[in-house]
Amino acid sequence: MRMQLCDSLLARSSNPEMVFLTGDLGFMALEPIQAAMGGRFINAGIAEQNMVSVAAGLAKQNFEVWVYSIAPFIYARPFEQIRNDIAFHNLPVKLIGNGGGYGYGVMGPTHHAIDDYGSLLTLPNMSVYVPVFDEDVGAVIERAGGSSRPAYIRMGRGEHPKGYNVPLYAPWRQLTHGKGAVVIAVGPLAGTYIDAFLHIPIESRPNLWAVSELPIDLTPPPDSLLNQINASSVLCVAEEHVRHGGFGSDLLLYLAGLGVSPQTFVHLYARAHNFGRYGSQRFMRLQSKLDVDSMLSALNRSVHG
Structure with missing residues (x-):
């Protein structure tokens, strides 16, 4: 960028x-x-x-x-x-x-x-x-x-799939549409999931959202997203940030204030500063289970138990 x-x-x-x-x-x-x-x-x-x-x-x-x-x-x-x-x-x-x-x-x-x-x-x-x-x-x-x-x-670095039509900028944007779980990712990480989600049949395809502005109280989530969270059995947040003080906890506090309680909450986040080995950003995401396969596995476990 x-x-x-x-x-x-x-x-x-x-x-x-x-x-x-x-x-x-x-x-x-x-x-x-x-x-x-x-x-x-x-x-x-x-x-x-x-x-x-x-x-x-x-x-x-x-x-x-x-x-x-x-x-x-x-x-x-x-x-x-x-x-x-x-x-x-x-x-x-x-x-x-x-x-x-x-x-x-x-x-x-x-x-x-x-x-x-x-x-x-x-x-x-x-x-x-x-x-x-x-x-x-x-x-x-x-x-x-x-x-x-x-x-x-x-x-960071934009990582949307080749040929993807990037939507106009907004603090909250829906990137994939389906009837599955609601997934919200912070920043460029959202782009890494688009292609995999588009290959999932629409009946179970996640509704992928990207958030670009914080804190939430300055740019609240749109009603369409809140309606999806209410209707879905699974809400997943993915962020390249540690768990404490991150977007996931802030979102849950915001939803609690609205009386919205996700049935199942899944949080993918940066697991640690220190690892035994270091590599590319993609490698580090894999260590933290922020990669595409880890996302799909987490969603599968949350939906099917």
């Missing part, structure tokens, strides 16, 4: 009040932004805490501020500065983290961002955007840029 990000930010860069900061990352992708913005493109170096505090100061002076790094370096390393300098003052700084989830899988647990949006959503005023497809990035940048709230944008 980095090229789409570059194009989207480049389209905004004529605004003289826009400033872009990077933590010495983004090479071979963001050079067009640097060329267009000149001195408003700031390489803050490997000093993320300082970079976030500088971003907060610029936002306080009414600049439009975007901050970029790989995901673990944009939320974990400067968490105190995000909390104290951005969130507590409700400053509209936009934090862009590339490689969310197990995106940097082979580099090990220091580079895994599987507790990112859960951690940041504990802070006041924070919004989170998780684009599902490459085609979503432009809409996400526009929506985040037009918001007065601080935001975290979790970037």
Whole structure:
């Protein structure tokens, strides 16, 4: 999604009040932004805490501020500065983290961002955007840029099947239609299940939904999804995030407030930071049972017992 990000930010860069900061990352992708913005493109170096505090100061002076790094370096390393300098003052700084989830899988647990949006959503005023497809990035940048709230944008890699007609961006989208279980996946992970679900007969095909914006109370699920949850015997949530503080628990709390109680709840999530072996994002998802076969097995067990 980095090229789409570059194009989207480049389209905004004529605004003289826009400033872009990077933590010495983004090479071979963001050079067009640097060329267009000149001195408003700031390489803050490997000093993320300082970079976030500088971003907060610029936002306080009414600049439009975007901050970029790989995901673990944009939320974990400067968490105190995000909390104290951005969130507590409700400053509209936009934090862009590339490689969310197990995106940097082979580099090990220091580079895994599987507790990112859960951690940041504990802070006041924070919004989170998780684009599902490459085609979503432009809409996400526009929506985040037009918001007065601080935001975290979790970037990944669009993974829809070849030939799939990507629906227009929305915080909630139904990607497959059937008469089976309801499955909700966060961000790009949703795209990995589309092809397998489309090969299931419609009588048992899951209704697959993708969610791209959090927290839920800012962009509530549509009535059509709530009706499906009420009518289905199984609700499954899949997220490349640890269980505690993730979307699954937040969704259940939200549904409980509406008096909606799924008959059977299945949760697929990032199982651990530390594994004996590390590999690609696909390999790491397999270790956490977030892969397609694990999803199909979990649904089969929940439906047939």
